[in-house]
Amino acid sequence: DDLLVLARIDSADLPLRGERTDLGALARAVVNTVAPLAEGSGLSLEAAAAPGLLAEVDPDRIRQVLRILLDNAIAYTPAGGMIRVSVERHDTRARVAVTDTGAGIAPEEQARVFDRFYRADRARARATGGTGLGLAIARALIRAHGGEIGLTSVPGRGTTVWFTLPLATTA
Numbered sequence: 001d002d003l004l005v006l007a008r009i010d011s012a013d014l015p016l017r018g019e020r021t022d023l024g025a026l027a028r029a030v031v032n033t034v035a036p037l038a039e040g041s042g043l044s045l046e047a048a049a050a051p052g053l054l055a056e057v058d059p060d061r062i063r064q065v066l067r068i069l070l071d072n073a074i075a076y077t078p079a080g081g082m083i084r085v086s087v088e089r090h091d092t093r094a095r096v097a098v099t100d101t102g103a104g105i106a107p108e109e110q111a112r113v114f115d116r117f118y119r120a121d122r123a124r125a126r127a128t129g130g131t132g133l134g135l136a137i138a139r140a141l142i143r144a145h146g147g148e149i150g151l152t153s154v155p156g157r158g159t160t161v162w163f164t165l166p167l168a169t170t171a
Contacts, residue, residue, distance in 0.1 A: 016057075016058040016061060016144055016145065017058045018056040018057065018058065019056070019057065019058065019059055020054050020055075020056055020168050021054065021055055021056075021057050021059045021062065022051075022052065022053065022054055023049070023053045023054070023055055023057075023062070023087050023094050023096060023165070024047075024049030024050055024051055024052075024053055024087045025049070026059055026062060026063060026066070027047055027049050027066060027085050027087050027096060028047045028049055029063075030063055030066040030067060030070065030085075031045060031046070031047040031070070031085050033067075034067065034070045034071070034074070037074055038070075038074055038083060041074055041077075041079060042079030042080055042081075043074060043077055043079065043080075043081050043082065043083055044081070044082040044083070045070075045082075045083045045084075045085075046082075046083075046084050046085070047084075047085045047086075047087075048084065048085070048086045048087075049085070049086065049087035050087055050088055050089055053087055053088075053089055053094045053167060054167065054168040055094055055145075055165045055166060055167055055168050056166075056168045057145050057165060058145070061141045061144075061145070062141075062145070062165075064137070064138075064141065065137075065138045065141050065142060065163065066085070066096070066098070068134040068135065068137060068138045069098040069138060069161050070083065070085070070098060071134065072134060072135070072161070073098050073099075073100040073102060073159070073161075076100065076102040076103050076159070077100045077101060077102035077103075077158075078102065078103075081100060081101040081102055081158075082100070082101050083098065083099070083100045083101075084097075084098075084099045084100075085097070085098050085099075086099070089167070090164065092166060092167055093147075093164040093165060093166055093167060094164065094165050094167055095162055095163075095164050096162065096163055096164075096165070097160050097161070097162040097163075098160070098161050098162075099158065099159070099160040100158050100159055100160075101157070101158040102158050102159060103155070103156070104153045104154050104155035104156050104157055104158055104159055105151070105153040105155065105159055106155050107155075110151060110153055113135050113151065114135045114136055114138075114139045114149070115136060135161075138161075138163070142163045142165070145165055145166075146165070146166050147163050147164050147165040147166070148163065148164050149161070149162070149163040149164075150162060150163075
């Protein structure tokens, strides 16, 4: 499925419907969906979202991006850790961030984590069973919406993966 999504994005054959979406409400809904998984892993999970940040996006695809980011945060954060999703306004854009207190990513690995099939920690990659496509899909979907995606990370302290999306114009 992941390869099909990427192939469709590459060929501009992935339909994206533009729907006025409250990004804070969407983020809270995704957090509520994955909360049992986080709790089962011994993690605290919270959402802090500014109200009324509307964007013209495909809500299913942005939900998919958030799920990818949260799944990664859960997989790489040890029990007792915390994950926070924030949605804030930055001028004419919304900034959505998933911050964890997990293992972090080495500086030399950070530039490649959005590459297809790249796994920063190969030993853990085998244990978690991922394909190395999640962040590549997230990047492609955010770019298809006119947004940007990136991360900051400190090994041993955690990672923040963020993306921005243009806010809907008022009409």
